[in-house]
Structure formats: structure tokens, C-alpha cells
Amino acid sequence: MSQNTEWKLRTPPQTEVWVDEDVLAMRAPLVRVHRDDAGTWLFDGPGEPPRPASRTHLSAVAGAWPHVAALTELNSGDSVVWSWEQHGWTSEFECRCGNCAQPVATDLDRSTWPSELHPEYLASVESTALSGQIMLTDILATPGGIALLGPGGQNRTSEEMTPVALANVIRRWPHTMRALRAVRDGHGMRWNPEELNWHEYMTV
Structure with missing residues (x-):
């Protein structure tokens, strides 16, 4: 970790x-x-x-x-x-x-699950972040779907990513629910470890 x-x-x-x-x-x-x-x-x-x-x-x-x-x-x-x-x-x-x-x-x-998120939707998660080897830092809304990444830019190979249902993403990282609700196409959400919140930025 x-x-x-x-x-x-x-x-x-x-x-x-x-x-x-x-x-x-x-x-x-x-x-x-x-x-x-x-x-x-x-x-x-x-x-x-x-x-x-x-x-x-x-x-x-x-x-x-x-x-x-x-x-x-x-x-x-x-x-x-x-x-x-x-x-x-x-x-x-x-x-x-x-x-x-x-x-x-x-x-x-599940009774408090937001209607705009589909629990079975598959997001792409950087495997080393999922396992705890690196910290989760970014949530991106890309043309291919939602991606959750650690530090180091936005480009990853398919071998570096793992498909994970949104419900399990949020179980893994409870603090991501609001960011997943807020992230928009062409934008990302970055975790700020100083302020302990997510900040939006443009990716295109």
C-alpha cells in the first residue's frame, strides 16, 4: 500500500x-x-x-x-x-x-443510492490504485466511460486497468460518491489531499 x-x-x-x-x-x-x-x-x-x-x-x-x-x-x-x-x-x-x-x-x-448512478455500470479502475499500491487521485469522464486513476497523467494501457462496477468502486472508496455524481463529460475530478475534497478540471 x-x-x-x-x-x-x-x-x-x-x-x-x-x-x-x-x-x-x-x-x-x-x-x-x-x-x-x-x-x-x-x-x-x-x-x-x-x-x-x-x-x-x-x-x-x-x-x-x-x-x-x-x-x-x-x-x-x-x-x-x-x-x-x-x-x-x-x-x-x-x-x-x-x-x-x-x-x-x-x-x-442501496436505499440512499443516487438515481443518476447505475450501480452495475462498469468503470475502468487503475489496478494499482484498486489494490492500494498507489493512491486514487483522479476520476475522469471520457468518451469510453468513467476512469479512476492514480497519479501520473491520463494515459493507461488496457492491461493497467480493471473493470469494476460503480457500486464496488464506491464500496472501495466511499468518498468518491459525490465526485462520481458530479463528474461531467470532458472533465475530471482530482482529489485534493490538503483540503480533503474533489476539484473539477477540464481534460479537453
Whole structure:
């Protein structure tokens, strides 16, 4: 997995962390982050923790899943889950009144799926970005369809790309949903690691 050069988290990049094995294997989306009382980071997919997990470095996680870089205020003992409806992290908390809507770490919620995106549509994804070896940086609307690329220009060979259904693209990178909705023909969306958002640019 790639190193994240635009480091924003307060925890050092080489810190060892635990990642759900299903998330590491790209079988599940990264939708819950917890820091235990000692400050250890744990990254989970849907379902009740604890789950089988493996160790890696925080920099590798932030490189493969850029939405993790937004967790600059996550303190020891805190947890957050990804909200598919709000397209962002929301705090996990213990309800004391019994009336709160508890945030739950879930897989992609098809009930909030935007009508303009077709979940089975095949996008072309740079294989090394898909595997986490490099960071996903660009989403392009090309005459041949949607392409998702890492750094290094726009030209790729077919051998460097993998067809992936849009639903699985968004499960892999939850922070891409809004960009995929916004990208227009002849334009691209580039991830800004400083501002943690997507910026549009012209490709033609």
C-alpha cells in the first residue's frame, strides 16, 4: 500500500494499526474507525467488532483509503462510522436516553443510492490504485466511460486497468460518491489531499 505524503493526522504515519482482514482483502468497505483507550487505531468493515484483523502502518491505510485523513480529531476512546447518507464520518456514541438514532457501520446502503448512478455500470479502475499500491487521485469522464486513476497523467494501457462496477468502486472508496455524481463529460475530478475534497478540471 502507498505512503500518504500529505500527512494530516496527529498520529505518526509509521504507527502500527489494526485493519479488518475483509477490508484489507477489499471484500468489505472501511466504514468504522475506533481508537482504544491506549490510542491504538482499529479499522473495520460492517458488522460487530471485534473482527479478524491484521497489522499494518497508519500511512498505508491513509494512502489506500484517503477518507481516513479526515479523522484529525479522533481521540483515544473515540469511534466513528461512515454515513452513506451524509457522505462522511459521524461519531459513534452511547445513547443514554434511549431515543437516539444510533449510527451503525453498514455496507453500502442501496436505499440512499443516487438515481443518476447505475450501480452495475462498469468503470475502468487503475489496478494499482484498486489494490492500494498507489493512491486514487483522479476520476475522469471520457468518451469510453468513467476512469479512476492514480497519479501520473491520463494515459493507461488496457492491461493497467480493471473493470469494476460503480457500486464496488464506491464500496472501495466511499468518498468518491459525490465526485462520481458530479463528474461531467470532458472533465475530471482530482482529489485534493490538503483540503480533503474533489476539484473539477477540464481534460479537453
